[in-house]
Amino acid sequence: MDETPRTTEEPPRPAPALTGSRVDAYLERIGATRPTRADAPALRELQRRHLMTVPFENLSIHLGQDIVLEEEKLVDKIVTYRRGGFCYELNGAFAALLRGLGFRVTLLQARVFGDGGRLGIPYDHVALRVETDEGTGPWLADVGFGDHALQPLALDSRVEQEDPSGRFRFREAPRGDLDLLRDGSRQFRLDPRPRALPEFRAGSWYHRTSPESHFTRSLVCSRLTEEGRVTLRGRTLIRTVRGERRKEELATDADVLRAYLVEFGLALDQMPEVRAALIGPRG
Structure with missing residues:
Protein backbone atom coordinates (compact mmCIF):
# COMPACT_ATOMS: atom_id res chain seq x y z
CA MET A 1 0.00 0.00 0.00
CA ASP A 2 1.26 3.47 -0.91
CA GLU A 3 1.68 5.41 2.33
CA THR A 4 3.26 8.49 0.76
CA PRO A 5 1.69 11.64 2.25
CA ARG A 6 -0.60 13.47 -0.11
CA THR A 7 0.55 16.76 -1.55
CA THR A 8 -1.12 19.99 -0.49
CA GLU A 9 -3.83 21.12 -2.90
CA GLU A 10 -5.35 24.50 -3.52
CA PRO A 11 -8.38 24.61 -1.17
CA PRO A 12 -11.77 24.92 -2.88
CA ARG A 13 -13.52 28.26 -2.66
CA PRO A 14 -16.17 28.19 0.12
CA ALA A 15 -19.82 28.51 -0.83
CA PRO A 16 -21.56 31.81 -0.01
CA ALA A 17 -23.20 32.00 3.41
CA LEU A 18 -26.97 31.92 3.83
CA THR A 19 -28.71 35.26 4.22
CA GLY A 20 -30.28 36.32 7.51
CA SER A 21 -33.87 35.33 6.70
CA ARG A 22 -32.80 31.91 5.43
CA VAL A 23 -30.74 31.34 8.55
CA ASP A 24 -33.73 32.27 10.73
CA ALA A 25 -36.00 29.88 8.79
CA TYR A 26 -33.45 27.07 9.19
CA LEU A 27 -33.14 27.74 12.93
CA GLU A 28 -36.93 27.61 13.25
CA ARG A 29 -36.93 24.28 11.41
CA ILE A 30 -34.62 22.70 13.98
CA GLY A 31 -36.12 24.49 17.00
CA ALA A 32 -32.98 26.47 17.78
CA THR A 33 -32.37 30.10 18.67
CA ARG A 34 -29.71 32.21 16.99
CA PRO A 35 -26.49 31.86 19.03
CA THR A 36 -24.82 35.02 20.28
CA ARG A 37 -21.46 33.80 18.96
CA ALA A 38 -20.10 31.00 16.79
CA ASP A 39 -18.50 29.06 19.64
CA ALA A 40 -18.23 25.39 20.64
CA PRO A 41 -21.32 25.33 22.94
CA ALA A 42 -23.41 26.79 20.10
CA LEU A 43 -22.06 24.16 17.68
CA ARG A 44 -22.93 21.36 20.12
CA GLU A 45 -26.48 22.66 20.54
CA LEU A 46 -27.02 23.12 16.80
CA GLN A 47 -25.81 19.60 16.04
CA ARG A 48 -28.05 18.12 18.74
CA ARG A 49 -31.10 20.05 17.54
CA HIS A 50 -30.48 19.01 13.95
CA LEU A 51 -30.18 15.33 14.85
CA MET A 52 -33.42 15.45 16.83
CA THR A 53 -35.55 17.21 14.23
CA VAL A 54 -34.23 16.46 10.73
CA PRO A 55 -34.39 12.75 9.92
CA PHE A 56 -31.72 10.72 8.20
CA GLU A 57 -33.71 9.25 5.29
CA ASN A 58 -33.26 7.87 1.77
CA LEU A 59 -36.85 8.21 0.59
CA SER A 60 -36.10 10.44 -2.40
CA ILE A 61 -34.25 7.53 -4.01
CA HIS A 62 -37.39 5.38 -3.89
CA LEU A 63 -39.85 8.15 -4.68
CA GLY A 64 -38.05 8.90 -7.94
CA GLN A 65 -37.05 12.38 -6.78
CA ASP A 66 -33.86 14.04 -7.97
CA ILE A 67 -31.09 14.87 -5.49
CA VAL A 68 -29.23 18.03 -6.47
CA LEU A 69 -26.04 18.84 -4.56
CA GLU A 70 -26.46 22.61 -4.48
CA GLU A 71 -26.69 24.31 -1.11
CA GLU A 72 -29.81 26.36 -1.89
CA LYS A 73 -31.70 23.26 -3.06
CA LEU A 74 -30.54 21.21 -0.08
CA VAL A 75 -31.63 23.93 2.35
CA ASP A 76 -34.97 24.18 0.52
CA LYS A 77 -35.53 20.45 0.93
CA ILE A 78 -34.94 20.58 4.67
CA VAL A 79 -36.42 23.98 5.51
CA THR A 80 -39.16 24.65 2.94
CA TYR A 81 -40.29 21.09 2.26
CA ARG A 82 -39.61 19.82 5.81
CA ARG A 83 -37.74 16.72 4.65
CA GLY A 84 -34.55 14.99 5.69
CA GLY A 85 -31.93 13.29 3.54
CA PHE A 86 -28.74 11.26 3.56
CA CYS A 87 -25.21 12.44 4.30
CA TYR A 88 -24.56 14.64 1.25
CA GLU A 89 -27.85 16.46 1.76
CA LEU A 90 -27.83 16.78 5.55
CA ASN A 91 -24.21 17.81 6.01
CA GLY A 92 -24.30 19.95 2.86
CA ALA A 93 -27.24 21.94 4.24
CA PHE A 94 -25.85 22.02 7.80
CA ALA A 95 -22.60 23.50 6.45
CA ALA A 96 -24.60 26.33 4.87
CA LEU A 97 -26.35 27.04 8.17
CA LEU A 98 -23.10 27.07 10.12
CA ARG A 99 -21.43 29.44 7.66
CA GLY A 100 -24.45 31.72 7.89
CA LEU A 101 -23.91 31.86 11.67
CA GLY A 102 -20.21 32.73 11.39
CA PHE A 103 -18.54 29.32 11.74
CA ARG A 104 -15.70 28.42 9.38
CA VAL A 105 -16.61 25.17 7.67
CA THR A 106 -14.67 22.82 5.40
CA LEU A 107 -16.17 19.77 3.68
CA LEU A 108 -14.19 16.54 4.09
CA GLN A 109 -14.61 13.27 2.22
CA ALA A 110 -14.60 9.89 3.94
CA ARG A 111 -14.79 6.21 3.03
CA VAL A 112 -17.04 4.09 5.24
CA PHE A 113 -15.83 0.76 6.64
CA GLY A 114 -18.21 -2.02 5.61
CA ASP A 115 -18.43 -5.76 6.16
CA GLY A 116 -15.08 -7.34 6.93
CA GLY A 117 -13.45 -3.94 7.31
CA ARG A 118 -13.66 -3.25 3.58
CA LEU A 119 -13.50 0.44 2.69
CA GLY A 120 -16.26 1.96 0.59
CA ILE A 121 -15.89 4.14 -2.46
CA PRO A 122 -14.11 7.52 -2.44
CA TYR A 123 -16.55 10.29 -1.51
CA ASP A 124 -18.62 7.66 0.28
CA HIS A 125 -19.49 10.17 3.00
CA VAL A 126 -19.19 13.91 3.62
CA ALA A 127 -18.35 15.31 7.07
CA LEU A 128 -17.61 18.82 8.30
CA ARG A 129 -14.48 20.37 9.76
CA VAL A 130 -15.66 23.35 11.84
CA GLU A 131 -13.64 26.13 13.42
CA THR A 132 -15.17 28.37 16.09
CA ASP A 133 -14.55 32.00 16.92
CA GLU A 134 -13.10 31.24 20.36
CA GLY A 135 -10.36 29.09 18.84
CA THR A 136 -11.38 25.66 20.11
CA GLY A 137 -11.31 22.59 17.95
CA PRO A 138 -11.18 22.15 15.03
CA TRP A 139 -14.29 20.01 15.38
CA LEU A 140 -15.73 17.21 13.30
CA ALA A 141 -19.44 17.95 13.02
CA ASP A 142 -21.70 15.35 11.43
CA VAL A 143 -25.50 15.22 11.16
CA GLY A 144 -25.53 12.77 8.25
CA PHE A 145 -24.17 9.42 9.46
CA GLY A 146 -27.33 8.03 11.01
CA ASP A 147 -26.74 6.66 14.51
CA HIS A 148 -23.49 8.43 15.34
CA ALA A 149 -21.90 10.90 17.77
CA LEU A 150 -24.36 13.29 19.37
CA GLN A 151 -21.68 15.94 19.92
CA PRO A 152 -18.96 17.35 17.64
CA LEU A 153 -15.61 15.58 18.06
CA ALA A 154 -12.22 17.26 18.53
CA LEU A 155 -10.35 16.50 15.31
CA ASP A 156 -6.85 17.04 16.70
CA SER A 157 -7.34 14.74 19.69
CA ARG A 158 -6.05 11.16 19.58
CA VAL A 159 -7.51 10.05 22.92
CA GLU A 160 -10.96 8.61 23.53
CA GLN A 161 -13.76 11.17 23.56
CA GLU A 162 -16.83 10.39 25.65
CA ASP A 163 -20.18 10.96 23.94
CA PRO A 164 -23.72 9.88 24.88
CA SER A 165 -23.52 7.53 21.86
CA GLY A 166 -20.24 5.86 22.86
CA ARG A 167 -16.49 6.36 23.02
CA PHE A 168 -14.93 7.88 19.90
CA ARG A 169 -11.28 8.17 18.92
CA PHE A 170 -9.34 9.34 15.88
CA ARG A 171 -6.41 7.16 14.87
CA GLU A 172 -3.71 7.94 12.32
CA ALA A 173 -4.14 6.08 9.01
CA PRO A 174 -2.01 5.77 5.84
CA ARG A 175 -1.34 8.81 3.64
CA GLY A 176 -2.27 11.30 6.34
CA ASP A 177 -5.85 10.09 6.72
CA LEU A 178 -7.67 9.52 10.00
CA ASP A 179 -9.75 6.52 11.04
CA LEU A 180 -12.68 7.29 13.32
CA LEU A 181 -13.41 4.53 15.83
CA ARG A 182 -16.55 4.11 17.90
CA ASP A 183 -16.21 1.78 20.89
CA GLY A 184 -13.15 0.29 19.16
CA SER A 185 -14.89 -0.36 15.84
CA ARG A 186 -13.78 1.58 12.74
CA GLN A 187 -16.54 3.81 11.35
CA PHE A 188 -14.94 5.67 8.44
CA ARG A 189 -11.58 6.86 7.07
CA LEU A 190 -11.40 10.64 6.83
CA ASP A 191 -9.33 12.51 4.25
CA PRO A 192 -8.35 15.88 5.81
CA ARG A 193 -8.03 17.74 2.49
CA PRO A 194 -10.70 20.40 1.84
CA ARG A 195 -13.42 19.49 -0.64
CA ALA A 196 -16.28 21.28 -2.40
CA LEU A 197 -19.86 20.03 -2.63
CA PRO A 198 -19.81 19.30 -6.41
CA GLU A 199 -16.99 16.80 -5.83
CA PHE A 200 -19.48 14.51 -4.05
CA ARG A 201 -21.82 14.17 -7.06
CA ALA A 202 -20.33 10.86 -8.21
CA GLY A 203 -20.65 9.38 -4.70
CA SER A 204 -24.24 10.59 -4.44
CA TRP A 205 -25.04 9.15 -7.88
CA TYR A 206 -23.53 5.79 -6.90
CA HIS A 207 -25.51 5.55 -3.67
CA ARG A 208 -28.83 6.37 -5.31
CA THR A 209 -28.41 4.11 -8.37
CA SER A 210 -26.07 1.19 -7.68
CA PRO A 211 -27.43 -2.19 -6.57
CA GLU A 212 -24.27 -2.43 -4.47
CA SER A 213 -25.37 0.51 -2.31
CA HIS A 214 -27.43 -0.31 0.76
CA PHE A 215 -29.45 2.86 0.10
CA THR A 216 -31.01 1.34 -3.04
CA ARG A 217 -31.90 -1.94 -1.31
CA SER A 218 -34.02 -0.68 1.55
CA LEU A 219 -36.03 2.20 2.98
CA VAL A 220 -34.83 3.97 6.11
CA CYS A 221 -35.95 7.00 8.09
CA SER A 222 -34.41 7.69 11.50
CA ARG A 223 -33.90 10.45 14.02
CA LEU A 224 -32.57 10.97 17.52
CA THR A 225 -35.04 11.34 20.41
CA GLU A 226 -34.67 12.51 24.00
CA GLU A 227 -34.64 8.89 25.20
CA GLY A 228 -32.93 7.17 22.28
CA ARG A 229 -33.94 6.85 18.63
CA VAL A 230 -36.93 6.16 16.40
CA THR A 231 -36.44 4.40 13.06
CA LEU A 232 -38.79 3.27 10.31
CA ARG A 233 -37.36 0.56 8.05
CA GLY A 234 -39.91 -0.30 5.41
CA ARG A 235 -42.96 -1.23 7.50
CA THR A 236 -41.07 -1.87 10.74
CA LEU A 237 -41.15 0.91 13.33
CA ILE A 238 -38.30 0.59 15.83
CA LEU A 278 -32.59 -0.17 -8.90
CA ILE A 279 -31.93 -3.69 -7.67
CA GLY A 280 -30.08 -5.98 -10.03
CA PRO A 281 -27.80 -8.99 -9.62
CA ARG A 282 -24.86 -8.50 -7.28
CA GLY A 283 -21.46 -9.99 -7.92
Missing part, protein backbone atom coordinates in the same frame (compact mmCIF):
# COMPACT_ATOMS: atom_id res chain seq x y z
CA ARG A 239 -38.17 2.60 19.04
CA THR A 240 -35.01 2.54 21.13
CA VAL A 241 -35.67 3.85 24.64
CA ARG A 242 -32.75 3.95 27.07
CA GLY A 243 -31.08 1.07 25.21
CA GLU A 244 -34.18 -1.12 24.90
CA ARG A 245 -35.45 -1.77 21.34
CA ARG A 246 -39.12 -2.28 20.59
CA LYS A 247 -40.42 -3.24 17.14
CA GLU A 248 -43.87 -2.70 15.68
CA GLU A 249 -45.01 -3.99 12.29
CA LEU A 250 -47.27 -1.51 10.51
CA ALA A 251 -50.06 -3.32 8.69
CA THR A 252 -51.30 -0.81 6.12
CA ASP A 253 -49.97 1.92 3.85
CA ALA A 254 -52.01 4.41 5.86
CA ASP A 255 -50.24 3.30 9.04
CA VAL A 256 -46.84 3.78 7.40
CA LEU A 257 -47.68 7.24 6.06
CA ARG A 258 -49.04 8.23 9.47
CA ALA A 259 -45.79 7.10 11.11
CA TYR A 260 -43.76 9.21 8.68
CA LEU A 261 -45.87 12.22 9.63
CA VAL A 262 -46.16 11.69 13.39
CA GLU A 263 -42.65 10.40 14.12
CA PHE A 264 -40.63 12.38 11.56
CA GLY A 265 -42.81 15.28 10.43
CA LEU A 266 -42.78 14.05 6.82
CA ALA A 267 -46.06 14.73 4.98
CA LEU A 268 -45.75 12.33 2.03
CA ASP A 269 -48.34 12.21 -0.73
CA GLN A 270 -47.30 8.75 -1.92
CA MET A 271 -46.12 5.55 -0.32
CA PRO A 272 -42.34 4.97 -0.64
CA GLU A 273 -41.51 1.55 -2.05
CA VAL A 274 -38.11 0.03 -2.83
CA ARG A 275 -37.71 0.58 -6.55
CA ALA A 276 -37.17 -2.80 -8.18
CA ALA A 277 -35.44 -1.19 -11.16
